[in-house]
Amino acid sequence: MNLIPNPDFERGMGSWEATPGGVTLVQTQAKRFVMLAGERRAAAICSDPVDVVPGAAYRLSVERAVPGDVQVLLLSREETRTTTPDSEFVAWGTPIRVQLTTPAGKRAAVSRVCLEPVGPRLEMSSVRDTLAFIDPGEEYEILVEVENTGSEAVSGAAATLIAPYHDLAEEHRDLVRVPSLAPREAATLAWLISKQHRASAPFEIRLEYGLKTQTLAGTTLRHRPRSPERKTLKSVDGGWQWFTIASRGLRLTAHETDFDYGPMLLTDDKARRDLGIIQRIGRVVHQEGASDLWSRKRRLTAAGIQLAGHNDLAEWEVEIRPEHRLKGILIGLLVTPKRRIADAYLELAPFQTLQPLRERTGGFVVGPPGSAAHLVWSTNARFDLRTRVLSRAGVVVLASGRLPLLPGRTLRAEAVLHRFEGGIIGAEPA
Numbered sequence: 001m002n003l004i005p006n007p008d009f010e011r012g013m014g015s016w017e018a019t020p021g022g023v024t025l026v027q028t029q030a031k032r033f034v035m036l037a038g039e040r041r042a043a044a045i046c047s048d049p050v051d052v053v054p055g056a057a058y059r060l061s062v063e064r065a066v067p068g069d070v071q072v073l074l075l076s077r078e079e080t081r082t083t084t085p086d087s088e089f090v091a092w093g094t095p096i097r098v099q100l101t102t103p104a105g106k107r108a109a110v111s112r113v114c115l116e117p118v119g120p121r122l123e124m125s126s127v128r129d130t131l132a133f134i135d136p137g138e139e140y141e142i143l144v145e146v147e148n149t150g151s152e153a154v155s156g157a158a159a160t161l162i163a164p165y166h167d168l169a170e171e172h173r174d175l176v177r178v179p180s181l182a183p184r185e186a187a188t189l190a191w192l193i194s195k196q197h198r199a200s201a202p203f204e205i206r207l208e209y210g211l212k213t214q215t216l217a218g219t220t221l222r223h224r225p226r227s228p229e230r231k232t233l234k235s236v237d238g239g240w241q242w243f244t245i246a247s248r249g250l251r252l253t254a255h256e257t258d259f260d261y262g263p264m265l266l267t268d269d270k271a272r273r274d275l276g277i278i279q280r281i282g283r284v285v286h287q288e289g290a291s292d293l294w295s296r297k298r299r300l301t302a303a304g305i306q307l308a309g310h311n312d313l314a315e316w317e318v319e320i321r322p323e324h325r326l327k328g329i330l331i332g333l334l335v336t337p338k339r340r341i342a343d344a345y346l347e348l349a350p351f352q353t354l355q356p357l358r359e360r361t362g363g364f365v366v367g368p369p370g371s372a373a374h375l376v377w378s379t380n381a382r383f384d385l386r387t388r389v390l391s392r393a394g395v396v397v398l399a400s401g402r403l404p405l406l407p408g409r410t411l412r413a414e415a416v417l418h419r420f421e422g423g424i425i426g427a428e429p430a
Contacts, residue, residue, distance in 0.1 A: 002116055003050045003116065004047055004050065005047065009027075009032055009111075013025055016046065016047060018045045019042070019043050035107065037102070038103060039105065042101050042102060042103050052094045053183060055091065055182070056184075057089070058151060059088050059116050060072065060083060060088070060114070061114045062085035062086065068102060072098065074089065074098060074099075117152070120150050121148070121212075122212075125145050126144065128352055129218075133354050142166075142190070148183050154180070154181050158178060159175065159205055160208075161191045163193075163203035163204075166193045167193065167194045167195040167196075168192065189205075193220075200258045202218070202219045215289070216290065217290065221257055223258075225253065226253070228251075235247060236321070238305065245304060245321060247322035247324050247327055248324065248327035250267075250418065251266070251269050260309065261295055262280060263278065264281075265277055271371065281331070282348045285347060287344075291313045304321025304330075305321070313338060313341075316333060316335045327419055328378075328417050328418025331349050332414045333346075336410045336411075337406060337408075338407055343402050345400045345402050345403065346411060350395060358391055375417060378415065378418065379415045380415075381413035383413075385400050385413055385415070386400075398415055
């Protein structure tokens, strides 16, 4: 259902406003379009207001009879945002207007503008387990976040855990019901595991709603991240099967596992306590599933450690080193895809904790009031890379927006995890 009135200009310029110059309606028996041809000034058209649902997702597409540079603005009463001619966005207010502009000296011909709600859509993310936090032999949980990323409320969804190498508690062997979710709402699903029969045990979560099915694969690893093999005051230390990186109190330690270098322990050396674990160095999530960026050691120097890995999707290089200027730890990632995937996103160093987790402006807080660690990710990438704090889930995800994977085109990202130098991020509860 296209929400744009007069989207293909059948009624001429009805329901559209235009700049005084540079806009021409072309109508012939074969075609009909609006020519935007700015000379000394930009040329633009703007739709009438469209009612949308705040928090819901919409898909925008612009058909062009003549190729050219078209810039898109989404206008509301409070805010203006830029987007691309063929993209998705989440509505932040209602109503909105769509403005199409060509810069001065450029030209393009627009034949149709389409704004459609994406409909019912659930997505699973942040699949994880609590195995790294328990003693051997204890029960643990497999968890996943289910979020409504569509434009309609979804009810009646259910999920199943397919786990041939896990013994599930009796009450978790059947379907797990997902509560009704409005757009942008999320729920955490959990399965209690009483026993694992392999050191590394794959599983699959299958989510069904309406006539749609989504799957997400994962693996539990019988490995508990631990402190360095020996006491050390070095910023960079390690051996053949372990390494530790530290800077002014924060320390990251990893040991080699069945998945090369997997989960890493994050500790607060000043307070002498564990904060949580970095689940993995990274992950590429796409429509076909997810690919974890497990990596092997390439070399360890006094400056840091270099890792590398590859699979059928991509090859990658990783650098982890102390960032003394920010009193933090830098994780740098270079991913070079081997095949084209139109729609994917990148997760970098997802953090998980069983301690209280709270979001604060610019970062997050780990631990109870009075003894909490105030942390923040500072990022440097050529694409959008944002911190998402799931307080109830105990997870902090550093993730990109949706982007294409193109063979030979390397994705570069750096992120520094460090303390918030202001002492307190936002107002700390008493």
